[in-house]
């Protein structure tokens with residue numbers, strides 16, 4: 393990376409931002425679809441009305457990220473682990489899994505990432521976009537937390553345990569990649585993330601090694617383990633989904649629960 397010219401460096405920065413924002417865009421599209429499902433699936437009228445307002449919020453988020461990315465560069469394809477988690481949420485048979493997967497896990501992760509981006513970007517427009525989006529996401533996370541705190545104790549033990557397992561497997565997928573989902577990033581060519589690096593002449597494997605060594609550097613912390621430690625796992629603990637039964641699974645992933 394040190395040998396890059398100023399022009400290449402700028403090109404790389406734009407592509408890297410477009411790649412990150414593309415993942416937001418895919419997440420927002422997933423949220424839009426998931427909330428549409430929740431309008432139908434949640435059992436009470438208040439829950440339906442709230443989910444309907446969230447559909448409108450997510451449609452606005454899809455629009456704003458798409459516009460911003462296409463001015464900057466291009467939309468990159470979805471990362472396999474995110475794709476797998478969004479699919480699992482959309483295909484889940486219990487609406488409580490959808491609510492936990494989207495409102496509690498994915499939206500908490502988005503909020504943490506937006507916060508980091510707001511602090512690190514030098515682009516005023518992007519700062520405003522992520523600030524306003526994060527305000528909406530905070531409401532969505534609160535809805536999930538309040539709703540699930542009431543709902544989980546009402547569930548049968550087997551169903552609640554399925555939600556606990558679902559949450560753990562979503563965290564495993566997002567933090568380790570899960571080793572699957574190879575179908576979603578361009579038919580076995582390059583992952584879109586890899587392409588961002590190789591197209592400007594950066595050795596991807598070497599760059600990943602350097603990033604690994606800079607795990608505490610805020611510039612590289614967007615999707616790092618601290619995001620989960622600080623923003624996602626504590627929310628799962630708050631709603632009571634990190635029970636003694638599943639806690640060893642979280643510890644295996646390196647979380648102190």
Ligand SMILES: [Fe+2]
Pocket residue numbers: 420423449450453529
């Ligand atoms: Fe959103």
Ligand SMILES: [Fe+2]
Pocket residue numbers: 423450499528529532
């Ligand atoms: Fe949201």
